[in-house]
Amino acid sequence: MDAPKDRVLVVDDESNQRTALATMIAGWGYETASAANGAEALDRLREFEASAIVTDLMMPGMDGSELLRRLKDQGQAPPAIVLTAFGNLETAVALVHDLGAFWFLEKPLQPGALRLLLSRAVAQSRLTDYNEALERRLSEQGVLGNLVGGSDVMQRIFSLIRQVAPTRATVLITGESGTGKELAARAIHDLSPRRTAPFVAINCAALTETLIESELFGHEKGSFTGAVERRRGCFELADGGTLLLDEIGEMPAPTQAKLLRVLEERKVRRLGAAREVEVDVRLLAATNRDLLAEVKQNRFREDLFFRLNVFEVSLPPLRDRREDIPALCEVMVRDMNIRHQCRVSGIDAQAMTLLQNQEWPGNARELRNVVERAVIIAGEGLVQSSHFFGLHSSARAPVVSGDEVRLSVGATIDEAERALIEATLRHTGNNRTRAATILGISQKTLFNKLREYGAPGGTE
Numbered sequence: 001m002d003a004p005k006d007r008v009l010v011v012d013d014e015s016n017q018r019t020a021l022a023t024m025i026a027g028w029g030y031e032t033a034s035a036a037n038g039a040e041a042l043d044r045l046r047e048f049e050a051s052a053i054v055t056d057l058m059m060p061g062m063d064g065s066e067l068l069r070r071l072k073d074q075g076q077a078p079p080a081i082v083l084t085a086f087g088n089l090e091t092a093v094a095l096v097h098d099l100g101a102f103w104f105l106e107k108p109l110q111p112g113a114l115r116l117l118l119s120r121a122v123a124q125s126r127l128t129d130y131n132e133a134l135e136r137r138l139s140e141q142g143v144l145g146n147l148v149g150g151s152d153v154m155q156r157i158f159s160l161i162r163q164v165a166p167t168r169a170t171v172l173i174t175g176e177s178g179t180g181k182e183l184a185a186r187a188i189h190d191l192s193p194r195r196t197a198p199f200v201a202i203n204c205a206a207l208t209e210t211l212i213e214s215e216l217f218g219h220e221k222g223s224f225t226g227a228v229e230r231r232r233g234c235f236e237l238a239d240g241g242t243l244l245l246d247e248i249g250e251m252p253a254p255t256q257a258k259l260l261r262v263l264e265e266r267k268v269r270r271l272g273a274a275r276e277v278e279v280d281v282r283l284l285a286a287t288n289r290d291l292l293a294e295v296k297q298n299r300f301r302e303d304l305f306f307r308l309n310v311f312e313v314s315l316p317p318l319r320d321r322r323e324d325i326p327a328l329c330e331v332m333v334r335d336m337n338i339r340h341q342c343r344v345s346g347i348d349a350q351a352m353t354l355l356q357n358q359e360w361p362g363n364a365r366e367l368r369n370v371v372e373r374a375v376i377i378a379g380e381g382l383v384q385s386s387h388f389f390g391l392h393s394s395a396r397a398p399v400v401s402g403d404e405v406r407l408s409v410g411a412t413i414d415e416a417e418r419a420l421i422e423a424t425l426r427h428t429g430n431n432r433t434r435a436a437t438i439l440g441i442s443q444k445t446l447f448n449k450l451r452e453y454g455a456p457g458g459t460e
């Protein structure tokens, strides 16, 4: 059976020209379809999966540049070659630069040039498809960019990210500290058509009001004390790419108002500048706060909240996806081996159970710190429980408060026994004879148990 032909969509309002172009392209071995303007082309693309588009620029109804703009907003657009009238070079360059056209050709058309460009565009399209398929396979195996997560809940997040990444929709990424919000933002950028343009991140919690505005919007020389040089802000630096506003919940109210205006007008004005400049930025925002609650308490602007919350990606805490811990550890051990020149081969089963039983209030970041320390201490071979410090041996370890020991299901018998002995010893002022009597065991048994725990000796 013959391999399927690559598909090319021809868009031109002039019917003779359209047919001539389509016939010529079909003669080069492509399957073709045609449309008379941008709107028809968008319609056609719904069922005709084109590897490339050849489009005229001037057309009644939706013209070529509007078509490119729509395709860019949708993401995942096939590469488009634009045919322009002679002498329209400036527009053509703008189309490539601003709207992501693959390239342009001046009319009258040179068939040889179009044939060469088409073969390159189709090759690029195949490479994109191949990368997407690879990305999908990896993410089914539990990896998306630097995010690790094979659990059902993370797989759902990965497919949300894959879905929203190619569009230019604003995404609000929520989740506790250390759940991977910045990694998710990076993955969205890397899976978008903006991947080769800059990814800029700014932490809104780390800056004062004046500084945050100058960081975001830039400033002119002398616009405030300390503004010695003229400076571009994050919006301008991220032009064509993605801007992450991290910890957006901490943004001061006046800055929120200015941000809203930028989002509405897609223009920024540097502090102290007379003119605004247009920017093309895809915005991502992250927070570990409940933004809706902040809105209700008038600490966050409602209109800004709705602008940002177009699409929410909510990352679950690590304790809700403990099954991901072994895969996370594998990646972390590998990274730490490289960083600290160690030769650790993995984590033994008992130590892994210990890690899986923790509550992890600091989420994956905390896990990473614990693994890093353990890898350094172990140096080589398998990491064992003794290489971890400050971890509870069970997520539901007994809690000792005063004369009470609170037990919950999840604690082991050993832990319960140890907690009770510790509490009793504390109650007796570390008097082992009295403690043994209260506990109903012999002094020898108590002594042996204390030795087992490595506890310091008490008084007789």
Ligand SMILES: Nc1ncnc2c1ncn2[C@@H]1O[C@H](COP(=O)(O)OP(=O)(O)OP(=O)(O)O)[C@@H](O)[C@H]1O
Pocket (backbone or CB within 6 Å): 146, 147, 148, 149, 175, 176, 177, 178, 179, 180, 181, 182, 183, 184, 286, 287, 288, 328, 364, 365, 366, 368
């Ligand atoms: N799903 C994950 N897979 C692999 N590593 C992860 C994952 N989530 C978090 N990490 C690790 O935790 C670290 C912190 O992640 P990140 O900075 O993205 O968290 P965050 O949610 O943005 O935190 P904060 O709210 O404190 O800024 C990362 O550097 C990475 O080592």
